[in-house]
Amino acid sequence: QVQLVESGGGLVQAGGSLRLSCAASVRTFRPYFMGWFRQAPGKERAFVAAIYWVAGGNTRYIDSVKDRFTISRDNAKNTLSLQMNNLKPEDTAVYYCAASAKGRNSYVPDEYDYWGQGTQVIVSS
Secondary structure, eight states: OOOOEEEEOOOEETOOOEEEEEEOOOOTOOOSEEEEEEEEETTEEEEEEESSSSSGOOEEGGGGGTTTTTEEEEEETTTTEEEEOOOOGGOOEEEEEEEEEOOOOTTTTOOOOEOOOOOOEEEEE
16 A cells, blocks of 8 residues: 655745655555645645656646646655745645546546645745
8 A cells, every 4th residue: 555645834924935745655656647736724625736657747737836836756766746936825725645546637636546644834924
């Protein structure tokens, strides 16, 4: 069973930066794609960004973070990162790392097989 462990959340002022990391417990695990989702209080879990482990590492982002967040992967270490710059109060949420072994649509939570426990990001105004 693959476990995902996130780190890097915290409290930051608007305009600041944070870097989230996600490590897979099985070094030989090779996902088809991995993604970051977030869940704000009272809202459903929502897609933020995804990256394909093959096919040139294609990435996907929601429009509201495209120019501010960067998703990346380290194939050798089996880690996933999300660099978040120019953070806004509306980015406040619990951020989850997820991995899909054979999914088709990286935007959809149900396509993911493994989830981390989440890390809190709070952006103060």
